[in-house]
Amino acid sequence: MLAVAGLSFSFKDKPILRDVNFTLEDGQIVGLVAPNGTGKTTLLKLLCGLLPAPAATITLNGLSLRTQRSAFLKQLFFLESSAHLYADLTVRDHLLYVKRMWRSRVDVQATIKQLQMESYYTKRIKNLSLGMKQHALLAMYMISDAQTMLIDEPLNGLDPTSIQQFEHIFGGLRAAGKTLLVSSHQMDSVGRVCDQVFFMKDQALREVANTGQDMMALYTQIFMTEAAANV
Amino acid sequence: MFDQIAFDLKKNVRSSTNVVLFVAFLILLLGSFFSALGTTDLSRMQLTQAYSSANVAIDGQIKALSKLKHPSAAQKATLARKQDQVHLVRNIVMGNAGLVSPVPTGSINDLNKPLLAYAKYNLRETEAGHAADLTLIRDPGVPLDPSLIGRKKEVRFYQYLVAHHIAELPATKANAPAAAYLPFQFLYHLSPLIILGLFVIELGQLFTTEKHDGTIDFMNNLPTGKLKLLVARMITFLALALPNFALVCLVTYLTAGLTFGWGSWRYPLVYSGDGRTAQIMTLGHFFALLCLMLVAAVLFLMMLSALLSLLSGNIGINVIGGLAVLVLATKEVLSSGIFSPLAKFLPVGYFDFTKVILHQTGWPIFSIGAGIGIILGWALALFGGCVVIVRRRQRL
Ligand SMILES: Nc1ncnc2c1ncn2[C@@H]1O[C@H](COP(=O)(O)OP(=O)(O)OP(=O)(O)O)[C@@H](O)[C@H]1O
Numbered sequence: 001m002l003a004v005a006g007l008s009f010s011f012k013d014k015p016i017l018r019d020v021n022f023t024l025e026d027g028q029i030v031g032l033v034a035p036n037g038t039g040k041t042t043l044l045k046l047l048c049g050l051l052p053a054p055a056a057t058i059t060l061n062g063l064s065l066r067t068q069r070s071a072f073l074k075q076l077f078f079l080e081s082s083a084h085l086y087a088d089l090t091v092r093d094h095l096l097y098v099k100r101m102w103r104s105r106v107d108v109q110a111t112i113k114q115l116q117m118e119s120y121y122t123k124r125i126k127n128l129s130l131g132m133k134q135h136a137l138l139a140m141y142m143i144s145d146a147q148t149m150l151i152d153e154p155l156n157g158l159d160p161t162s163i164q165q166f167e168h169i170f171g172g173l174r175a176a177g178k179t180l181l182v183s184s185h186q187m188d189s190v191g192r193v194c195d196q197v198f199f200m201k202d203q204a205l206r207e208v209a210n211t212g213q214d215m216m217a218l219y220t221q222i223f224m225t226e227a228a229a230n231v
Numbered sequence: 232m233f234d235q236i237a238f239d240l241k242k243n244v245r246s247s248t249n250v251v252l253f254v255a256f257l258i259l260l261l262g263s264f265f266s267a268l269g270t271t272d273l274s275r276m277q278l279t280q281a282y283s284s285a286n287v288a289i290d291g292q293i294k295a296l297s298k299l300k301h302p303s304a305a306q307k308a309t310l311a312r313k314q315d316q317v318h319l320v321r322n323i324v325m326g327n328a329g330l331v332s333p334v335p336t337g338s339i340n341d342l343n344k345p346l347l348a349y350a351k352y353n354l355r356e357t358e359a360g361h362a363a364d365l366t367l368i369r370d371p372g373v374p375l376d377p378s379l380i381g382r383k384k385e386v387r388f389y390q391y392l393v394a395h396h397i398a399e400l401p402a403t404k405a406n407a408p409a410a411a412y413l414p415f416q417f418l419y420h421l422s423p424l425i426i427l428g429l430f431v432i433e434l435g436q437l438f439t440t441e442k443h444d445g446t447i448d449f450m451n452n453l454p455t456g457k458l459k460l461l462v463a464r465m466i467t468f469l470a471l472a473l474p475n476f477a478l479v480c481l482v483t484y485l486t487a488g489l490t491f492g493w494g495s496w497r498y499p500l501v502y503s504g505d506g507r508t509a510q511i512m513t514l515g516h517f518f519a520l521l522c523l524m525l526v527a528a529v530l531f532l533m534m535l536s537a538l539l540s541l542l543s544g545n546i547g548i549n550v551i552g553g554l555a556v557l558v559l560a561t562k563e564v565l566s567s568g569i570f571s572p573l574a575k576f577l578p579v580g581y582f583d584f585t586k587v588i589l590h591q592t593g594w595p596i597f598s599i600g601a602g603i604g605i606i607l608g609w610a611l612a613l614f615g616g617c618v619v620i621v622r623r624r625q626r627l
């Protein structure tokens with residue numbers, strides 16, 4: 001369980017979050033939705049300490065981000081985007097390193113097979129397409145076997161088959177008791193996958209349970225009526 | 232820790248920086264090798280000229296003094312000394328002539344011995360207060376030192392050459408044999424600060440790329456102490472940069488050796504630790520000390536780069552910070568009024584290794600051992616700074 005209390009943050013003069021509190025229960029997929037530039041990536045970075053939030057209390061399964069950093073991070077995996085992989089290393093280099101650092105028992109070869117990466121897992125990152133890199137990144141999440149996974153726009157650059165494949169894998173991870181916080185702009189996918197959705201607006205999170213409602217309509221209602229009114 | 236080092240090495244071993252640095256070091260060290268290939272070595276001739284111009288100068292002085300109608304007592308004494316000198320210098324010229332003739336005759340000591348005799352004479356006369364009447368041989372490429380210790384060094388030097396039957400290697404000899412070629416590069420051609428400057432660039436690159444590429448976020452999210460990651464990065468640097476430089480030295484040594492011959496590491500350099508007595512240091516000893524000091528200075532610069540990389544991911548800031556330190560290490564800054572008394576407590580006071588090892592700095596210093604201690608002490612202090620920042624921030 002990830003518990004967040006009193007989280008506020010701003011970049012210089014741009015406020016991003018104001019006194020945000022929430023918890024993520026185990027075995028859930030939570031969507032994180034907001035227009036570009038609202039602060040989704042910023043929130044994910046705050047949750048793992050890449051950005052400082054000294055006043056907030058952030059604990060993961062009882063471990064404090066501030067005082068038990070390494071143990072906290074052992075329970076978590078977050079890598080902002082596949083653009084942040086090491087260009088000169090192969091997919092396999094990344095996977096083996098994650099496996100060692102997270103002391104995971106997940107089988108690398110099996111994961112490669114599950115994601116159908118056999119043809120390129122020995123290639124260097126710089127020689128891969130965007131979709132291939134997204135697969136490599138997802139494989140790192142899976143191999144880390146971390147209890148909590150913060151995933152930033154994982155569906156970018158994926159073809160429809162791969163989107164289905166990723167959604168299937170997210171479901172599998174949930175079934176294995178993982179907690180996923182997934183930011184996304186694909187509202188249809190959010191509707192299919194997420195148990196809950198955080199809509200980020202006015203430096204706050206609005207929590208909505210997925211009851212099968214039309215997510216796109218909800219998005220329009222939350223974010224676009226105001227914009228339309230301003231036109 | 233081992234996992235991180237292995238991963239870090241993998242990340243950086245293929246980096247083109249290694250190759251670029253290798254080539255840059257090699258060009259610096261082989262600079263005079265290539266110029267030696269293109270030209271005939273004139274150093275022996277320059278030395279011959281130095282002997283004969285001393286001879287000619289003394290002859291002229293004798294002529295002028297003999298012409299005097301009513302020489303004073305002092306002028307008579309000078310004339311007598313000049314006649315002693317011309318005798319000694321002619322022996323040098325003759326000994327040299329045998330060696331440089333197309334069909335060499337005689338042994339190396341036929342030149343070394345008259346050189347030693349002249350050096351001893353000059354020392355005696357300097358001690359007797361007649362330094363003004365001396366005509367010293369100007370070794371090409373070496374600044375003339377007219378002081379008493381300069382005379383003592385000369386005596387000590389030729390004593391060693393005589394005792395070991397070694398021929399003098401002119402400082403300007405571009406095609407010096409391998410054992411002398413490398414140390415001579417540092418002694419006469421190449422400031423150690425330039426070598427350190429290249430290390431600064433390599434460090435700046437290695438310690439800032441991850442912040443530049445954004446991969447530092449992955450490092451910061453690893454479930455391990457961040458200090459460990461920083462230390463692993465340091466070990467990676469040392470494991471790449473030092474063997475790289477050693478390889479450059481080896482290639483230089485082999486290149487010079489195969490072309491110009493191997494030479495002897497027992498060739499003497501002469502220095503004075505206390506300013507009163509002259510001592511011998513072999514090229515081998517000199518080069519070993521040089522390497523030790525280089526490693527110490529590189530360690531210091533590495534800590535500086537690591538600390539700067541924590542404060543800013545900008546390679547420009549990192550490199551400029553390192554180069555600024557090297558500017559402080561120049562003799563212009565160190566012998567200036569404000570710095571001079573402080574220099575011996577600062578690492579930069581010891582970065583001009585050649586001068587430090589041979590005690591030729593224009594600013595006061597402690598011993599070589601103490602110098603290495605001071606460099607490493609400051610490196611440790613900078614590492615302490617890294618520890619404090621990483622502990623507090625828990626991020627790189
Ligand atoms: N390092 C930074 N310094 C200053 N401002 C920043 C920095 N990073 C992000 N911002 C600002 O913070 C705001 C939120 O950025 P963030 O990347 O979190 O948005 P996002 O919701 O992830 O957007 P997107 O959907 O485009 O990924 C933006 O206005 C951005 O300009």
Ligand SMILES: [Mg+2]
Pocket residue numbers: 040041042152
């Ligand atoms: Mg974003």
